[in-house]
Amino acid sequence: MRALQIVSAGVLEVRDVPVPEIGPDEVLVKVAGAGLCHSDVHVLHSPEWPLPNMTLGHETAGHVAKLGNDVTGLAEGEAVLVYLVWACGVCRPCIEGRDNVCINAGGRDAMPPCPGLGPDGGMAEYIKVKARYLEPLGDLDPVTAGPLADAGLTPMHAINGARHRLTPGSTVAVIGVGGLGHMGLQILKATTGARIIAIDSSEQKLEIAREHGADETFLSDSDTAAKVLALTDGYGADAVFDFVGVQPTVDLATKIIAPDGALRFVGLGGGSFTYAADSLTSTIPWGVDVRRSYGGTRSDQRQVIELAKLGKISVETKQYSLEDGIQAFADLEAGIVPGRAILVP
Ligand code: NAD
Ligand code: ZN
Ligand code: ZN
Structure with a gap:
């Protein structure tokens, strides 16, 4: 063969x-x-x-x-x-x-x-x-x-681990609208009432994001963090999914996560951030929980298949x-x- x-x-x-x-x-x-x-x-x-x-x-x-x-x-x-x-x-x-x-x-x-x-x-x-x-x-x-x-399973797992921050009225940011990101957007749209902001470095990918449920789309540049903060009264996004993981997106994710927010790193692009245990140099607000999310469980897999069978994701x-x-x-x-x-x- x-x-x-x-x-x-x-x-x-x-x-x-x-x-x-x-x-x-x-x-x-x-x-x-x-x-x-x-x-x-x-x-x-x-x-x-x-x-x-x-x-x-x-x-x-x-x-x-x-x-x-x-x-x-x-x-x-x-x-x-x-x-x-x-x-x-x-x-x-x-x-x-x-x-x-x-x-x-x-x-x-x-x-x-x-x-x-x-x-x-x-x-x-x-x-x-x-x-x-x-x-x-x-x-x-x-x-x-x-x-x-x-591409379906991994966002489902990351999202299932952040549901406490994905309530109606909340804001979620999806960074990277490639294979994983375009499925993550659909899962968020189908299973939460959150307002969805999609961010990518490519205008073509932002068009895909609009087709798959994003309420707002931003090209990633030096103004992106300010735009997300402006949309959220300066508070930030209640959940952030970084499906890229390069240094600029890790920096962006830490700048836009809200207090008590769910910060989920999925992309393996080699970026990093430093945790500082004091108020002067802290890189993240109070209460943020950070997860390095890998793949998904058998239960997440079943849920993804069921959403696809219902025609809610594709x-x-x-x-x-x-x-x-x-x-x-x-x-x-x-x-x-x-x-x-x-x-x-
Ligand atoms: P992809 O190439 O399909 O999508 C990546 C997207 O990121 C593209 O739309 C691209 O335009 C965008 N992008 C690139 N640089 C950017 C930047 N600086 N700012 C904003 N957007 C940017 O990739 P994929 O298959 O969706 O995988 C994404 C990442 O997730 C990879 O690093 C992959 O290895 C990783 N991954 C992790 C897991 C896990 O379990 N943690 C599982 C699968 C994939
Ligand atoms: Zn993979
Ligand atoms: Zn085992």
């Missing part, structure tokens, strides 16, 4: 690889579409990431092609989504429903295994997956559903053939993909 693999740091190739053999508790899924996440770009360029000859793709949906001997509850031909978090399922955080921070992931800063970032992912004709990591999609189209597994896609996958990476890096790029084998 054909697969898009990392050959070495910075080098991609679409090449022939064997169709995976499945074990008794596994399922062979014929991929219908695989989303391309900005994390794939980070991984591609990271010299630290030891994954040569690995198939990328952690946002995968498709049809069940073959069932392992012990698998029950799934049928051949059924449309399924591959859940991102391949956690152990039995440790204390897992049984508490916090499988995204599974103890057995391998340390305080580790992530549970996920497809395309260790095990082979979905940018291929087939992927093998343990049956328990599959979510039935019902009538949802698997060509475009893959990004529900991260992935805006630009589709590429798997053979054109390297072009899709280039377009994502150039910032010209609206919503999410999908590779279709």
Whole structure:
């Protein structure tokens, strides 16, 4: 079969690889579409990431092609989504429903295994997956559903952890309206009564933000913080989601968060801020709670699928053939993909 693999740091190739053999508790899924996440770009360029000859793709949906001997509850031909978090399922955080921070992931800063970032992912004709990591999609189209597994899941988790600040009358700022941000906007619109401000460095992305529920849109520049504060009587946004995480957006996020606000860092752009434990040099107002939000739980995943089934959220896609996958990476890096790029084998 054909697969898009990392050959070495910075080098991609679409090449022939064997169709995976499945074990008794596994399922062979014929991929219908695989989303391309900005994390794939980070991984591609990271010299630290030891994954040569690995198939990328952690946002995968498709049809069940073959069932392992012990698998029950799934049928051949059924449309399924591959859940991102391949956690152990039995440790204390897992049984508490916090499988995204599974103890057995391998340390305080580790992530549970996920497809395309260790095990082979979905940018291929087939992927093998343990049956328990599959979510039935019902009538949802698997060509475009893959990004529900991260671009949908990850904002849902960050938003679910900030609901106490997303009451009607509150203001929320979404920084970065790419794959994650455009889904985050729709989830906020569908599930909260908050006023939504969207911020991006690209006018094209702000147009997408207006289509997907933003009440106000601002280009990110030196005046953005002042504009957000002016809209909120100088108080700031009750919740801020930074889906970029570069230094300018981290700075902006800390400048616009309101007292007692929920500050959620999701983007992995390498920015940082200093916490100062005194009033003179403090970088954030009183009461702010800060979370470094990773992925989402199985429960968050179900909620995302249900919202999609109700037609309340949908992935805006630009589709590429798997053979054109390297072009899709280039377009994502150039910032010209609206919503999410999908590779279709
Ligand atoms: P994307 O490329 O689709 O979107 C990024 C958006 O940010 C684009 O719209 C771009 O125009 C905008 N942007 C870039 N620089 C900006 C700036 N200075 N100010 C304002 N906007 C700016 O990326 P994505 O796939 O949505 O991923 C976003 C980030 O989230 C990446 O860093 C990715 O690695 C990370 N991520 C984190 C998790 C997690 O669990 N924490 C999960 C998935 C992705
Ligand atoms: Zn991702
Ligand atoms: Zn666990």
